[in-house]
């Protein structure tokens with residue numbers, strides 16, 4: 001690579017913070033549903049599309065030879081070996097309802113057969129939550145920061161006292177499975193939170209606010225940057241290669257000593 005992960009992080013930070021400020025402005029003007037995707041609950045707003053256009057234009061200016069994959073349909077090939085994975089607004093339903101937990105998520109990834117994110121590994125990433133004024137960022141091997149200060153996971157090792165975040169997808173089939181997962185977990189954990197933005201939840205885990213997170217059916221743009229931030233904050237991620245259920249990727253994140261118990265309880269695995 002002709003660039004360091006730290007330099008890539010700097011690019012992600014600059015773009016995420018400027019586009020984040022822009023989507024907050026657009027929210028003030030007013031937002032409505034522009035389209036629905038996989039189901040009636042899977043919405044997209046004009047701001048999602050505008051934000052993706054802005055991120056893509058800025059990335060192409062900064063890094064013209066890189067590939068770009070974006071939630072709202074961007075698929076630009078590249079020659080450098082780096083693929084940017086972009087969620088212009090993670091937490092679109094919150095954004096629509098004017099709830100504050102939404103984020104711009106930008107990750108630089110490289111090919112890695114063993115990795116998540118459809119065979120890519122994030123080496124740099126930024127998640128900016130404009131309504132909270134919170135910028136989370138990390139590069140591989142460099143630790144994770146919130147607004148410039150180093151962060152670390154809580155270190156919680158017991159599920160019974162762990163505050164666990166999760167999220168729900170948009171199709172009825174997915175939600176039936178997710179309801180079953182919640183029914184197995186809720187009696188066994190301290191409590192469950194669902195903020196509406198997987199990127200924000202994973203960053204909350206990285207900052208030690210949540211003790212664990214899981215979701216079935218996340219897409220690479222939802223977690224590419226935030227999963228790197230979790231790892232750099234000391235957390236472990238179990239990805240789809242570890243999933244014992246067929247179908248879409250299942251992601252578990254927690255302290256390395258907690259993540260397997262989390263997975264076993266959520267999946268209803270027999271306890272030893």
Ligand code: IPD
Nearest residue numbers: 090091092167168169196197198
């Ligand atoms: C969604 C959010 C949500 C998660 C969904 C995602 P979007 O992303 O991250 O928390 O539960 O699975 O699709 O659609 O707002 O970018």
